[in-house]
Amino acid sequence: MSDARTLAPLGRRRVPVVARREYGAYVVLSIADPDGPAPDPGQFAMLAAATRWGGGADERPFLPRAFSVARRHDDGTLDFLLEDVGPGTERLGELESGDELWLLGPLGRGFAMPRDARRPILVGGGVGIAPLAIWQDRLGAGTTALLGFRDAAHAEGSALLEDPMVATDDGSRGHHGLVTELLATELASDRHAEIYACGPPPMLEAVRALCAGHGVPAQLAMESGMACGFGACFGCVVPTRAGYVRLCVDGPVLEAADLEMVG
Ligand SMILES: Cc1cc2nc3c(=O)[nH]c(=O)nc-3n(C[C@H](O)[C@H](O)[C@H](O)COP(=O)(O)OP(=O)(O)OC[C@H]3O[C@@H](n4cnc5c(N)ncnc54)[C@H](O)[C@@H]3O)c2cc1C
Ligand code: FES
DSSP: OOSOOOOOOOOOEEEEEEEEEEETTEEEEEEEOTTSOOOOTTOEEEEEESSSSSOSTTOOSOSOEEEEOOEEOTTSEEEEEEOOOSHHHHHHHTOOTTOEEEEEEEESBOOOOOGGGOEEEEEEEGGGGHHHHHHHHHHOTTSEEEEEESSHHHHGGGGGSSSOEEEETTSSSSEESOHHHHHHHHHHHOOSEEEEEESOHHHHHHHHHHHHHHTOOEEEEOOOOOSSSSSSSOTTEEEETTEEEEHHHHOBEEEGGGOSOOO
């Protein structure tokens, strides 16, 4: 992971949505943030809609939600990839151009460059492809990207990356099977690689175990429930070999070798 400590929160900013696009099962929200600090790939932001965010009958979603920065454009526009899994993502996903939201970030520690001139390989699962898009922007369009999805509707999200190899659980697009099978094939022919992965915990655990078995370093962008995003609530702690760490300030990118297992 990057050595850079997270920036102290500068206060949340009220920023406008400038575009909303659908990619199959996902929504990409573009937000104008020209005055905000440029995020490092792998960093995230806490987002909340400026209106209708709690205070209703059941007070949900109320707390902001964490989202990886998927891309930063030259004019400071930030893209976020959303999958509707609950009240927060549902509300954010219905925002349109001109609507406003609160953004706090960039937060956390992002990816570090490959060591020893290793070949970077990006491995993403589902909405976890988001931080890999901005990382591929930085590393170069030729960077190998292996992306796994449930089905063809979700695989439409693969358009965020350049020339990816795609796997789907149901075989409706690309390789029929798990994205880690594509990774195993890559590692069988090239161990001088460094793996950058983001996805659901079982996928990350499979990546961790595969890389450990091949002696290949890996950086994992992880998730946990986050209430504040900047180290105050301890709601996001995860176990490492060195003890518990707060994922929002010590991650979300962690060295796979520092973890006994994921999940
Ligand atoms: C660093 C980080 C980056 C993230 N990036 C993205 C992103 O780019 N795009 C995106 O769509 N989502 C991302 N997430 C996940 C997103 O923050 C959660 O899914 C969010 O809580 C959903 O809010 P909700 O109100 O829609 O659903 P909730 O009601 O909060 O949750 C719906 C369901 O998902 C489960 N859940 C919630 N949060 C998590 C989590 N972090 N890990 C595992 N299960 C969870 C809940 O237990 C519940 O079952 C990220 C999370 C983190 C920590
Ligand atoms: S989310 Fe509050 S300490 Fe990490």
